[in-house]
Amino acid sequence: MAEPNKVPAPATASTGAAEMSGADILVHSLIRHGVEVVFAYPGGASMPIHQSLTKVTDKLRTILPRHEQGGGFMAHGYARTTGKVGVCFSTSGPGATNFVTILADAKMDSVPVIAITGQVSTGVLGNDAFQETPMVEICRGITKHHYLVTRTEDVARIMKEAFHIATTGRPGPVIIDVCKDVQMKKVVPDWDAPMDLPGYRPFRRAPRKELEPVLAALRAGRKPVIYAGGGAIHSGAAEELRTFATQLGIPVAMTLHGLGSFPAGHYLSLDMLGMHGTVYSNYAVNEADLLLAFGVRFDDRVTGKLSEFCKHGRIVHVDIDASEIHKNKYAHVPVHGDLKTTLADLNALLREEANADLVGPGRYTEWLRQIDAWRSEHPMKVPPHAETAIIPQYAISRLHQLLKDRGMLDKTIVSTGVGQHQMWAAQFFPFTHPRKWVTSGGLGTMGFGLPAAMGARVAHPDHLSIDIDGDGSFLMNIQELACCHTENIPAKVLLLNNQHLGMVMQWEDRFFGSNRAQTYLGAGEDKAPYPDFATIAKGFGVPSRTVATKADLDAALVEMIESDAAFVLNVLVPHQEHVLPMIPSGMTVKDMITA
Amino acid sequence: MDLPNRPPEGLTAMRHRHVLSALVQNQPGVLAHISGMLASRGFNIDSLAVGETEQHDRSRMTFVVHGDDTVLDQVRKQLDKIVYVIRVDDISSENFVERDLMLIKVTCASDKRPELFQLCESFRGRVVDIQHDNIMAEISGTEPKVEAFIELMRPYGILELARTGRIALVRGVPNKEAE
Numbered sequence: 001m002a003e004p005n006k007v008p009a010p011a012t013a014s015t016g017a018a019e020m021s022g023a024d025i026l027v028h029s030l031i032r033h034g035v036e037v038v039f040a041y042p043g044g045a046s047m048p049i050h051q052s053l054t055k056v057t058d059k060l061r062t063i064l065p066r067h068e069q070g071g072g073f074m075a076h077g078y079a080r081t082t083g084k085v086g087v088c089f090s091t092s093g094p095g096a097t098n099f100v101t102i103l104a105d106a107k108m109d110s111v112p113v114i115a116i117t118g119q120v121s122t123g124v125l126g127n128d129a130f131q132e133t134p135m136v137e138i139c140r141g142i143t144k145h146h147y148l149v150t151r152t153e154d155v156a157r158i159m160k161e162a163f164h165i166a167t168t169g170r171p172g173p174v175i176i177d178v179c180k181d182v183q184m185k186k187v188v189p190d191w192d193a194p195m196d197l198p199g200y201r202p203f204r205r206a207p208r209k210e211l212e213p214v215l216a217a218l219r220a221g222r223k224p225v226i227y228a229g230g231g232a233i234h235s236g237a238a239e240e241l242r243t244f245a246t247q248l249g250i251p252v253a254m255t256l257h258g259l260g261s262f263p264a265g266h267y268l269s270l271d272m273l274g275m276h277g278t279v280y281s282n283y284a285v286n287e288a289d290l291l292l293a294f295g296v297r298f299d300d301r302v303t304g305k306l307s308e309f310c311k312h313g314r315i316v317h318v319d320i321d322a323s324e325i326h327k328n329k330y331a332h333v334p335v336h337g338d339l340k341t342t343l344a345d346l347n348a349l350l351r352e353e354a355n356a357d358l359v360g361p362g363r364y365t366e367w368l369r370q371i372d373a374w375r376s377e378h379p380m381k382v383p384p385h386a387e388t389a390i391i392p393q394y395a396i397s398r399l400h401q402l403l404k405d406r407g408m409l410d411k412t413i414v415s416t417g418v419g420q421h422q423m424w425a426a427q428f429f430p431f432t433h434p435r436k437w438v439t440s441g442g443l444g445t446m447g448f449g450l451p452a453a454m455g456a457r458v459a460h461p462d463h464l465s466i467d468i469d470g471d472g473s474f475l476m477n478i479q480e481l482a483c484c485h486t487e488n489i490p491a492k493v494l495l496l497n498n499q500h501l502g503m504v505m506q507w508e509d510r511f512f513g514s515n516r517a518q519t520y521l522g523a524g525e526d527k528a529p530y531p532d533f534a535t536i537a538k539g540f541g542v543p544s545r546t547v548a549t550k551a552d553l554d555a556a557l558v559e560m561i562e563s564d565a566a567f568v569l570n571v572l573v574p575h576q577e578h579v580l581p582m583i584p585s586g587m588t589v590k591d592m593i594t595a
Numbered sequence: 596m597d598l599p600n601r602p603p604e605g606l607t608a609m610r611h612r613h614v615l616s617a618l619v620q621n622q623p624g625v626l627a628h629i630s631g632m633l634a635s636r637g638f639n640i641d642s643l644a645v646g647e648t649e650q651h652d653r654s655r656m657t658f659v660v661h662g663d664d665t666v667l668d669q670v671r672k673q674l675d676k677i678v679y680v681i682r683v684d685d686i687s688s689e690n691f692v693e694r695d696l697m698l699i700k701v702t703c704a705s706d707k708r709p710e711l712f713q714l715c716e717s718f719r720g721r722v723v724d725i726q727h728d729n730i731m732a733e734i735s736g737t738e739p740k741v742e743a744f745i746e747l748m749r750p751y752g753i754l755e756l757a758r759t760g761r762i763a764l765v766r767g768v769p770n771k772e773a774e
């Protein structure tokens with residue numbers, strides 16, 4: 001990184017005697033909270049902050065994205081793979097509004113992101129000044145909390161509160177909109193200013209009397225299924241979940257964000273459930289007499305028609321966010337509490353003599369046998385296909401196999417854009433550990449994949465970070481290839497290029513008589529694939545390879561894996577493939593399309 | 596007891612009138628935040644009143660909401676989730692006092708004054724302004740009482756009126772329990 005002009009750092013921050021500018025206080029707050037990297041795009045209203053960032057380059061790396069949204073999704077990649085706060089900066093106005101999507105995404109997927117935006121000076125606030133937008137007004141509904149900072153004296157306290165709010169309870173995004181004069185004014189920072197959050201009570205441990213009904217439900221159930229979601233990842237409950245599921249012998253179905261919370265390939269794993277989930281997971285939930293919903297929100301992409309979802313089962317719902325309980329589906333046994341703690345407490349209860357009857361093999365033999373029958377009848381496998389063409393499912397499973405052969409799976413992070421390729425990645429790239437899988441689930445933001453892979457890679461320099469992307473999604477943040485090059489971030493792109501918006505096209509095929517409505521992205525059926533991604537990559541200084549036949553795929557995948565730099569592997573795939581199985585929106589297991 | 600996946604009978608079906616009392620941090624934008632959340636989640640509010648409390652940094656908001664118990668449960672939890680909201684209570688089931696304050700301006704020629712003054716008195720209201728051809732009265736009380744007074748004034752010719760919306764407090768010593 002470029003060596004900045006060395007300005008003497010403010011006396012050791014903790015002596016507290018020296019005056020510091022608001023910008024310096026803000027930047028030092030980040031360092032005090034353990035932030036090592038920020039993703040920041042400058043502009044008029046955030047210049048003082050950027051000047052401060054140049055003074056601390058030995059402690060805090062600043063990465064310059066090429067679009068604020070790119071920087072924001074890099075912060076997502078960082079946060080989602082570490083559980084720590086991802087920090088991004090932009091200027092006011094258009095820079096700040098480019099954060100709207102990343103904030104909404106972080107709210108939906110419960111990601112601890114802090115977005116710091118410059119704002120016009122307090123003197124002109126509310127006067128429609130140049131590059132003024134009311135960010136707090138815009139962002140209330142799409143953030144966990146928000147601040148408009150109008151006094152330099154408040155900066156240190158607000159930073160402390162923001163980190164606390166973003167990371168505790170159900171994690172979420174916080175926007176801090178900092179007026180330019182606040183950044184410049186100098187005050188003596190009060191690092192010990194107490195937080196003023198009388199209404200924020202994020203911690204809760206469900207007492208024993210709330211857990212006993214869970215045991216009673218277990219005792220009554222003969223066909224239990226665990227439905228594990230993003231909460232299992234956020235609360236770091238993978239180990240407790242594994243202990244819980246395996247000692248009881250209960251199968252685990254996972255949401256898109258739950259993948260990795262329980263190891264794929266384990267005999268109790270039912271893989272993903274929901275719209276594009278496995279047949280066996282959806283059958284199991286449909287037949288279950290007990291659904292153990294852990295850190296989930298009964299999203300419509302999981303449940304389909306709500307009244308039919310797990311119709312025969314009693315529902316135990318554990319969540320740290322009380323408003324999720326009973327929101328979409330009535331929970332017979334509600335447990336408001338942190339999932340990791342709740343599962344640890346349940347595991348402890350299960351070790352008690354009185355509950356010995358619940359533990360151990362043999363309790364659900366019939367049920368597991370039934371599930372195995374479904375699994376062998378409808379396995380998740382790459383569909384039959386022609387000799388030469390590469391279908392996307394095949395490309396993803398080859399990537400997985402090659403990484404497995406090389407023993408690299410433990411050090412691989414996969415991100416995606418949104419659409420067919422995203423679902424295929426979820427289906428054909430099995431995850432055994434949490435935080436190796438990064439995807440925009442709730443909001444479904446195209447263009448998420450590349451910047452997220454970059455942020456993940458920055459957080460994990462010893463990992464391979466691969467964006468499995470589609471040509472539509474990739475183009476939405478393709479400018480970040482420049483950041484890969486200049487910041488030396490070797491993120492990889494496995495581009496499954498079918499020249500279409502595949503998921504919308506699939507719905508057109510299924511529900512609109514294959515009438516193409518702005519879902520073709522190419523330049524004409526008789527023309528070469530468009531755009532020319534190899535030339536684009538070349539322009540950004542990023543190596544690439546284009547392959548169209550099966551025989552060439554493995555060598556190209558290896559080249560991508562082994563590349564020291566960022567790499568774009570452009571795989572030309574047919575557009576006729578559909579993501580299956582599929583339960584059409586708002587429908588039920590009975591309506592599942594399997595072929 | 597088993598109606599799988601459905602709340603026990605009687606829990607959802609009935610629409611009730613609920614009075615929610617929320618103590619919030621007195622910060623700019625709290626009202627906008629709360630009303631925005633309620634609107635975007637499709638909760639209908641009959642009445643919303645806000646005012647500072649005995650502590651300058653705290654405000655109390657009183658909401659009147661109609662809905663079944665599931666809706667109410669969500670409104671309460673979604674309010675509670677807002678960081679600036681300190682606590683939310685559904686006080687409908689408690690012993691509480693509820694008031695609405697109204698200022699009402701009515702056409703009143705001088706010969707009608709005794710009549711209108713007496714009506715005000717019967718409602719324990721006060722005449723707060725007298726002009727040549729109109730008077731302004733102040734009435735407080737429960738919603739039905741205030742509504743009744745409005746109906747009573749209608750034939751005289753209501754010129755303008757303003758109401759605070761419902762405010763409410765539970766009787767006795769406030770329940771200070773936290774979690």
